[in-house]
Amino acid sequence: MTPRIGPIGPDIDLDEEEIRLADGSRLTEDAAxxxxxxxxxxxxxxxxxxxxxxxxxxxxxxxxxPGVRSALEEIAQKQGRRLADVSRExxxxxxxxxx
Numbered sequence: 001m002t003p004r005i006g007p008i009g010p011d012i013d014l015d016e017e018e019i020r021l022a023d024g025s026r027l028t029e030d031a032a033x034x035x036x037x038x039x040x041x042x043x044x045x046x047x048x049x050x051x052x053x054x055x056x057x058x059x060x061x062x063x064x065x066p067g068v069r070s071a072l073e074e075i076a077q078k079q080g081r082r083l084a085d086v087s088r089e090x091x092x093x094x095x096x097x098x099x
Contacts (some may be wrong), residue, residue, distance in 0.1 A: 024057075050088075072090070
């Protein structure tokens, strides 16, 4: 959930008005731009695309019986892999067999 931010006030001319950051340095237009870029990158952060580049990989949620999940978790642990990776590989193999 995105936290709500209060109303945004009028623009500030950072060349005219002196604004200080938490470390005491002055906020400049360049610094404000860099901060904004970092914040946007953090908001876009997530799992890397499976198909490369910045293309979005659509998620898939499935429900499985507890025994199947436990077996997948055990396999993943033995292989030192994530549950999602083992599950994705199983689905890939299933699709390849049934195409």
